Amino acid sequence: MKFYYHPQSPACQPVWMVLKELGIEYEAIELNLWSGNVDKDELFSVNPYGKVPALKDGNICLGESRAVSIYLCSKYEAADKDKPLYPKDVDSIARINMELFADLDSIVAVQKYLNIGAVFSGKAKGPCNEHFPEVKKHIDHMEKVLSNQSYLAGDHLTILDFCKLNLLGMLDMAGYTEWVEYPKIVEWRDRMSKLSYYEECHAAGFKANRQIYTAGNAKYDELEKNRDTKN
Ligand SMILES: N[C@@H](CCC(=O)N[C@@H](CS)C(=O)NCC(=O)O)C(=O)O
Known part of the structure; x- marks a missing residue:
């Protein structure tokens, strides 16, 4: 799993915390989009809006912090977890x-x-x-x-x-x-x-x-x- 992010990007933070809380293994790819010298092609191929956060997990490519957070919980949290990060009902x-x-x-x-x-x-x-x-x-x-x-x-x-x-x-x-x-x-x-x-x-x-x-x-x-x- 590849996580495209920047530590100062507020939008990246919820996703980053979900990854940490659920103990999911990921490759962190730090992109400084404000430096002006980032090749955005790879990012656009993952997030059609060209922003961070972006996540590539197998065939799934996603952007939008809330959507990515929901995806991670839906996929990686046990269905019978007592206190899930994202509810099941x-x-x-x-x-x-x-x-x-x-x-x-x-x-x-x-x-x-x-x-x-x-x-x-x-x-x-x-x-x-x-x-x-x-x-x-x-x-x-x-x-x-x-x-x-x-x-x-x-x-x-x-x-x-x-x-x-x-x-x-x-x-x-x-x-x-x-x-x-x-x-x-x-x-x-x-x-x-x-x-x-x-x-x-x-x-x-x-x-x-x-x-x-x-x-x-x-x-x-x-x-x-x-x-x-x-x-
Ligand atoms: N609604 C989006 C906002 C994403 C967003 O605006 N990301 C900023 C960083 S906080 C970004 O990538 N900006 C660079 C750009 O727009 O080129 C989310 O929640 O993921």
């Missing part, structure tokens, strides 16, 4: 799928808030606060769900927990610090941080992303200073 599948699809909306919302392209290039500083209300809907919902259960889809770890870490990682990147309003989310993240692969598959990548975001803010300040001295 129709009702639980329907419920978790709703949250996995809604998770895409949360990522779009937090991307707008982060304003990554403009901040990374020094054209803007900090997040776009006008986009925060849409993000807030998602974290409010998480807090509500976690007030009744330890994990996002029930009483045990699932792929939804892996996916949702990204929303929080992106908020950290933006410098969001109001977690005191979300004690259940804080407890949940603390629980997640105990996973043996949390640092490698999640925290390290976001630490690097946060540094790039902060550097973008500093670049903006520098450009502003130059503009001021010219005027």
Whole structure:
């Protein structure tokens, strides 16, 4: 099995954690798509959208983090597993799928808030606060769900927990610090941080992303200073 990824890519992280949690053997192929010197032909042959994550497992070629995560669980988790990462019964599948699809909306919302392209290039500083209300809907919902259960889809770890870490990682990147309003989310993240692969598959990548975001803010300040001295 070949896993095409980059450690700083949030989308790759849920798949990476599924591979680790299920103890699946794989060949990791790290692609830095932002370096501009990656030959994308092989990637496009695996993922028609040319993005990471991508997975080639025998004849199966897949992209899309949620689809890949579901595939891995459906194929490699025992049908009678007590606490599966992805459920086996129709009702639980329907419920978790709703949250996995809604998770895409949360990522779009937090991307707008982060304003990554403009901040990374020094054209803007900090997040776009006008986009925060849409993000807030998602974290409010998480807090509500976690007030009744330890994990996002029930009483045990699932792929939804892996996916949702990204929303929080992106908020950290933006410098969001109001977690005191979300004690259940804080407890949940603390629980997640105990996973043996949390640092490698999640925290390290976001630490690097946060540094790039902060550097973008500093670049903006520098450009502003130059503009001021010219005027
Ligand atoms: N919805 C996709 C998003 C995948 C995605 O946007 N991947 C980014 C890295 S986080 C990528 O490959 N970007 C490079 C490109 O678009 O060329 C998923 O969840 O897998």
